Amino acid sequence: MLDSVFIFSALALGLGLVLGYAAIKFKVEGNSLVDQIDAILPQTQCGQCNYPGCRPYAEAIASGEAPINQCPPGGQEGVDELAEFLDVETLPLNAENGETQPDHVVYVDEQVCIGCTLCIQACPVDAFVGASKVMTTVIADECTGCDLCIPVCPVDCIHVLEIAPTFSTYVPNMAEIAHA
C-alpha cells in the first residue's frame, strides 16, 4: 500500500516538473491582441481614424479607447471583421472619419514638381523618392493611397490614379456565377 502511494507520488511529482519546465521552456508567444487587430486593419496609415497610424489605432481599440468604426479604407467590411473578431456588435462606418475611396495610388506630375520635399515628410510609408530642389517621384508599389501627401503639396502636383483591374488581377463576380 505504502509502496504504491510512494510510486504514484513520485510519478506525479516527476511528470509535474517535466510539464512545468516544458511550459516555461517551450512557451509559444501568441499574437497579442494589438497584433491581431493590426492584422485586420488595412495598413493604409492614413490617420483618418484620428490616430497617427494603423498600429496606434489598433492599440486604442485594444484598450477600449476607440470604437471600431473609424477606418474608412477598411470600409464596412473591415468594421464587420473587427466586430466578429472582438465578438461585439458591429457598427456602421463613422461618416465623420471620411468615405471609403476606391483602391488607388498617387503620382507626381513631374513637370510641375518644385522639389519642396514636403510630401516626402508627409508620407507614412516612405514611398517618395526625391531630395530638395530636385524632381520627386512615387514608388507606386509602396504607395498605400493614404492621400496625406496631397494637401501638403504647395503646387498641387500630386494626383490620384485609380487601380483598374487588369487581365492578371481580374476576379470574376460570384453573384453572376450564382445567377447564371
Add this chain to the structure above:
Amino acid sequence: MLNQSFNGGIVIDSPHPVEVVEIILAPLPDKVVLPLQQRIGGEAIPCVSVGDKVLTGQVIAKTDDYFCVPIHASISGTVVIIDDQTIPHKSGLRSKCITIESDGKDQWIEHTGCGVDFLHCDQATMIKYIQASGIVGLGGAGFPAHAKLEGIQDCHTLVINGTECEPGIMCDDALMQHHPRDVIRGVEILLHICGAQRAVIAVEDDKQEALNSLLMHCHDDRISIEQIPTKYTSGAEKLLIKVLLGIEVPSGKFAIDIGVICQNVSTTKAIFDAVVENKPLVSRIVTVTGSGVKSPNNYEVRLGASFEHIVSMANPNTNHHSVRMGGMMMGVDVETTRMPICKITNCIFVNNIETKPNTQECIRCGQCNQVCPVNLLPQQLYWYAKNENTDKAMDYNLADCIECRCCDYVCPSHIPLAEYFSFAKALHRKTTEDQYRTDIARERFEFREYRLERTKQERAKMMAAKKEELKKKMANDKAQKGKIAAAMARVKKTKKVSDDVQ
C-alpha cells in the same frame, strides 16, 4: 494501344462529327486586329505608329519580358489605328490593339532561318528563332515555347500532344493529316534542342487517318507514335504524361521536373517553320463548329482576322447564335463574332441559343468526385469557394484544378462548379497579393516610426553634447579672460611705476 490511364475524365462523342477533315485556306482578311496583351505578362509596346506601312511578318510590338514574344503583322498593309478593344477573354476587359488594313498584296518581310540543314544549327540559335517568330503553345494554353526549351538539363522524353483538347475540335487532327512531314521534322528539331532520347507522339484512337499519315512520314527510330483511348482531358499535359509514360507529375511541379517536355503538334509545326525559315507565326488552323453552322470545318486563317471572317464560310444558319472561343467544355463565351482570332483560338463554337437548365442546390451526390481527372473533391471545394474560404480550398489543393469542367458536365444540379473554382483561385491570388502589400506597408510604417524616434534621440543627444561643449568653452573663456585681465593689470601697474620713477 496503351492501357494506362488516369482516374475520372469522361468520354464524350464529338458533337458535330464530319466525314472528311479538311483544311480550307481562308482568304486574306481586309483588316486584322492584333491585341498587345498576351497570355502571360504585361502588354507589349508598339514599335510602329499609325500610318506606317508594314510587311507580313514584320515585328510591330515587343516587350523585354522573358515570358513574352514579339507580335508580328499578319498581313501587309497600313497601320490604321492603335486603340483599346475588347479581346476574347472571360473578363471582357479591353486591351490595346494594333489594327492593320490590308493592301491585298501580302508582301512578306525577308526571313532566313537555319535552312533544311537544321541539325547542324546550334540549340541557342534555334531557340532564338523560336522566340523571335512568336511561337506560343497553340493547343490553347498559350505558354511561350522558348521558355519551355531554354536551359534544359535532363530531359529524357519529349511528348508531342496530338490529342484534341476537347471533343468537337479537329484542328490538330487536320494538321496531322495534311502536314505530317512538317510535324515529324518539327519533332526532330525539338529532339535536337532538348537532347531527349526519344519522342512520343500521342494520337487518339478515333483519328486513324492522322495516325496513318504520321506513320507514312516517320522514319526516325527515336520517334514513336502511340494511340491512346479517346477520353476527355487526356489532352491536358500532366494527364497525357501519365497515360503515355505512367509517371505522375507531382502537385506544384512541372513536366520538366520529371524530365519530360510536352509540346502540341501545331506548336511543333510552327517551330519547324520558325527554325527552318525563321518564318513568324502569322496564321493558325481554327475549327469552326457547333449547332449554328451547317458545314463545320477547319480554316487556316491569318491571326487577327475576325471570327466572322471564317464563321461566314461555314454556312451559319440564320438563327441567333451564342459564340464560344475554345471548346464546348473549357471555352470562353464571347459577345460577338467581331473578336480577333488569337494564337490560342483553336476553335470557334457557334451554337443556336438554348435555354440553360436552372441551377439547383448541391445534393452531395458525389458524382463530381468520381469524374475529377486530378483526384480532387469538387463538392467539398464548391462549399469553400462559395463561402470565399479560399485558404481552406487551397488546403484541399484547389491550385491543382485544371478547370476542365468534367464536374459541371455530370452535375445533376447543373452547378457551374469550375466557374466557382476559377473565382476562388482568382480571389486567393488577389488576397495573397493584398496581404503582401499590407505587410510591406506595415513594415515600412513601423520602420519610419523607428527612424523618426531614432533621429529624435540622436538629435537630443547631439544637442546635449554641444551644450556641454559650449559650457566647457565658456568656463575656459572665463579662465582665459581672468588671466588676460591679470596680465593687463600687471602691465598697468608696471607702467604706473615707471611713470612715477620718471
